[in-house]
Amino acid sequence: MLYLEIIILCTLFFILCYLGTGTDEKNLRSYYSYPNEVQKRIREIDEYNGKFKERNVYVTFFSNLVLFLVLFFIMGFFIRGRIFAHNFLNIFILGQALNIFDLVFIDLIWWRNAKRIRFSKIPQKELYQNPRKHIDSFLRATIMYTAIAAIDGYLLTLF
16 A cells, blocks of 8 residues: 555655746746756846745745645555554655655756756756755755654654
8 A cells, every 4th residue: 555655645746846847937936946047047037027036944944844744644544554664654655755766866867967857948958967956955854754664653653
């Protein structure tokens, strides 16, 4: 059941990422995911001014923590056991599998090579190749998913 949940979660995550790209308007919603050089160019283009938001890393982290805490609790309900270690391990594997999938498949393979993530006014593929933002996000998510595994692992033992 855990493997099935991982496959479903990764598939849905990719579909959301895919549907969230494709036009400048959609891509601007993920402004913070772009390399610094692309962000600099976005800020220099008058047409894009006022259409993107600078996001606070801590607010984004906390928002994602709450979102995935609830989502993984619901998913964990179907694979829970009576022992904390069992629940912690299952949620930890679920989170880290999604995290690795996001880094390797979505960020490093698909995102850096897909034309649909590029802005019409910034079409140069080489500007989108710096993986630094993706690696930083992966490291933050590793911490976040570990915390979620501990919290949800405990809560799932209560039911």
